[in-house]
Amino acid sequence: MITVLIAEDMHMIRGALVALLALEDDMRVVAELERGDEIVAAALRERPDVAVVDIDLPGLDGLSAAEQLHEQLPECRTMVLTGLSQPGNLLRALKAHVRGFIVKDAPAQTLADGIRRVHAGERVIDPDLVAAALETGSSPLTRREADVLRAAESGLATERIAATLALSPATVRNYLSNAISKVGANNRIDAIRISRNAGWL
Amino acid sequence: MPAGSDTALRISLRPPPAPCAPAPGLPRPDPAAPVSRRRLAWAVHPAAGRRPLIGSTYSDRTIRLLTAAPLAVLAGGVAVQLLMTSVYNSGVRNMLLTLLLLACYLPMVGYQTWSAAHLRRPRAGRSMLAATAVVITSGLVLIGNEWQLTVAHLIVSALIVLPRRWAIPAGCLVLAAVAPIDLLVNPAPNPLWAMLVVGQRAGAVLVPTWFAGTMRQLRATRETLAEQAVLGERIRIDRELTGTVGDSLNTIAERAAAAAALARTDPEQARQDLMAVVDGSRRALAEARRLIRSYQRVPLRTELDTAVTLLSAAGVSAQLVLPDRDLPQHTDPELREMLRATVDRLLREQPPCSYVIAVEMSSGSPRLTVSRDGVAC
Numbered sequence: 128m129i130t131v132l133i134a135e136d137m138h139m140i141r142g143a144l145v146a147l148l149a150l151e152d153d154m155r156v157v158a159e160l161e162r163g164d165e166i167v168a169a170a171l172r173e174r175p176d177v178a179v180v181d182i183d184l185p186g187l188d189g190l191s192a193a194e195q196l197h198e199q200l201p202e203c204r205t206m207v208l209t210g211l212s213q214p215g216n217l218l219r220a221l222k223a224h225v226r227g228f229i230v231k232d233a234p235a236q237t238l239a240d241g242i243r244r245v246h247a248g249e250r251v252i253d254p255d256l257v258a259a260a261l262e263t264g265s266s267p268l269t270r271r272e273a274d275v276l277r278a279a280e281s282g283l284a285t286e287r288i289a290a291t292l293a294l295s296p297a298t299v300r301n302y303l304s305n306a307i308s309k310v311g312a313n314n315r316i317d318a319i320r321i322s323r324n325a326g327w328l
Numbered sequence: 329m330p331a332g333s334d335t336a337l338r339i340s341l342r343p344p345p346a347p348c349a350p351a352p353g354l355p356r357p358d359p360a361a362p363v364s365r366r367r368l369a370w371a372v373h374p375a376a377g378r379r380p381l382i383g384s385t386y387s388d389r390t391i392r393l394l395t396a397a398p399l400a401v402l403a404g405g406v407a408v409q410l411l412m413t414s415v416y417n418s419g420v421r422n423m424l425l426t427l428l429l430l431a432c433y434l435p436m437v438g439y440q441t442w443s444a445a446h447l448r449r450p451r452a453g454r455s456m457l458a459a460t461a462v463v464i465t466s467g468l469v470l471i472g473n474e475w476q477l478t479v480a481h482l483i484v485s486a487l488i489v490l491p492r493r494w495a496i497p498a499g500c501l502v503l504a505a506v507a508p509i510d511l512l513v514n515p516a517p518n519p520l521w522a523m524l525v526v527g528q529r530a531g532a533v534l535v536p537t538w539f540a541g542t543m544r545q546l547r548a549t550r551e552t553l554a555e556q557a558v559l560g561e562r563i564r565i566d567r568e569l570t571g572t573v574g575d576s577l578n579t580i581a582e583r584a585a586a587a588a589a590l591a592r593t594d595p596e597q598a599r600q601d602l603m604a605v606v607d608g609s610r611r612a613l614a615e616a617r618r619l620i621r622s623y624q625r626v627p628l629r630t631e632l633d634t635a636v637t638l639l640s641a642a643g644v645s646a647q648l649v650l651p652d653r654d655l656p657q658h659t660d661p662e663l664r665e666m667l668r669a670t671v672d673r674l675l676r677e678q679p680p681c682s683y684v685i686a687v688e689m690s691s692g693s694p695r696l697t698v699s700r701d702g703v704a705c
Contacts, residue, residue: 221641221675234610250642250676255617257638257675258668262621264630265637 129153129246132175134160134192135208136184140231144179144238151239163187167195170203177227177242178205182216190216194223204245208238209256215326217252217260227251266327267309275302277328280319391543395445397536402438405481405529406430412474422471429471430478433463437481441533444488445540453489460485473513476522479506480529487534503527568619576612580605628655628694631664632687635671639683642675649686655694663696670698 131154135141141159148154157173160166163184170178178196180189187195193205206227207220220228227245229237230253241251268276271292278288285303289296303315310327312318322328409430413423436456443450450456464482467475479502486498506526507519514522587601632648632655639646674683686697 218638218641221638232613249678252672252675254668254672255614257672258621259617260638261631261634261664261668261671262626263634264626265634 128155129177129242130155130157130175131242132158132170132173132178134163134166134180134184136161136181147235163189163192166192167199170196170200175203176246178203180205180207182207182209190219190223193225197224206241206245215263215266217256218265228256229253230256263325268306268322268327272302272306273328275299276306276319276322279303279315387543387547391540394536394540394543398441398533399438401532402434416474425470429463429467433460436460437485440485440488441537445537447541447544450489457485457489468509468513476509476513477526477529480526483530484533572619573612573616576608576615580608580612583608631667635667638671639674644674645682647684649684651687651689655687663694666696
């Protein structure tokens with residue numbers, strides 16, 4: 128029997144996933160979560176074989192949670208559900224030791240098969256997502272540039288971003304300028320939008 | 329098939345812009361007029377002169393400077409002329425006369441050069457040319473030797489105003505006339521030198537004017553080509569969408585309608601039809617994604633670098649070996665498909681190994697090989 132943890136913030140989708148996996152004889156859902164920051168604690172408690180997580184979760188995003196999960200419970204394999212609109216997430220997911228990466232609109236049977244294969248130690252990645260990731264290219268942003276863009280996304284002024292990231296305002300402006308130039312944007316809002324859509328943030 | 333459903337995906341196409349649309353406020357060219365009569369002496373295409381120029385590019389400043397340059401040369405000519413009057417000790421009368429005559433014709437020549445730099449035919453150009461000729465000839469009679477260099481402005485005016493087939497002969501004629509004028513009005517005549525100086529003064533005005541006009545024409549042509557490229561691309565996308573996703577959606581709509589009709593009488597058949605609709609929807613979605621991906625043409629090098637990054641992130645050691653010369657920016661889709669399939673396969677490979685992804689140029693096109701421990705795989 129494969130034990131599964133499900134983390135999905137949208138109640139309806141979470142319910143559908145649970146119902147779908149309940150139809151499989153060899154699977155049992157041991158935890159249903161709606162927040163990313165609850166994943167590790169629930170996994171340590173329930174010790175699931177596979178964690179199926181969404182990327183956009185409140186509290187902690189799914190990829191960060193997957194990374195923490197791998198550190199604290201390496202035997203639990205993580206599978207991510209995502210949309211194709213953010214192919215850049217694939218790179219982050221691979222770095223976070225995610226074993227499965229399935230698009231949300233894949234056929235229902237693909238999820239169950241994917242969980243079985245991930246449990247068996249295989250890596251399951253939707254070929255469409257690989258193609259999309261290759262076409263998007265890896266992130267041109269450095270870690271600091273991504274940090275600054277992420278901070279700017281919340282609407283903080285340059286001085287506040289500088290204070291938050293322990294940088295000088297001039298350095299923040301340099302990072303922003305570099306980021307805008309690298310992603311081919313017109314301004315910082317445009318750069319945030321492009322980077323967010325590509326999954327680079 | 330629902331009528332017109334295949335057009336649902338059609339992208340709205342703007343009609344191509346009128347090739348000779350006049351700028352707001354400018355008179356529309358008379359289509360009945362002979363082309364040669366409306367053409368500037370150096371203009372390659374008569375339509376470009378009336379084309380509204382939109383957008384701002386890096387060349388805008390250069391064009392503005394080139395447009396101002398002949399006006400600056402003309403303005404400088406005033407100072408030179410006054411200087412010559414004082415050098416020749418012609419007295420206050422000649423100086424005042426010089427100022428008066430310059431004030432009479434120089435604005436007209438300035439307007440003509442400004443119009444030519446904007447690829448427009450100056451209004452009442454022939455009248456202005458005649459007036460300029462009268463003023464300059466009067467100056468020769470009234471002022472004499474130091475006035476003869478202003479004949480250069482008559483050459484400028486003739487070359488701008490007259491149609492191409494008359495402009496150059498008329499310009500040459502005026503230049504040739506400098507020799508007898510010099511013999512008549514110069515106490516120490518040197519006709520060849522006078523012709524040289526007059527030609528040089530005319531060139532100083534005409535060359536930047538010609539450059540400005542040519543650059544404007546180039547910019548307008550570039551904009552036209554860009555518009556045509558956009559239009560062509562829209563038509564291509566429309567054709568592709570209609571032929572692929574549009575057809576799939578039509579099929580889905582037909583099968584869904586059939587399933588709805590069978591729902592009461594033959595539920596089993598309706599169920600099968602609905603399953604076919606689901607499959608068809610997924611295929612249409614995959615097709616739409618493939619199509620959209622094909623519009624995002626990233627350079628091959630970017631895809632290769634991303635492939636290595638993805639493989640490294642997955643714990644698969646991959647080394648990229650590239651040819652000495654630059655890779656082509658865009659390659660055939662088969663090579664890209666092969667790269668994607670390779671990355672997909674290597675990501676699933678257990679346990680992860682070390683691979684070498686080599687790109688070789690064969691007959692001008694890149695070839696991809698993947699090897700593990702020196703063995704192609």
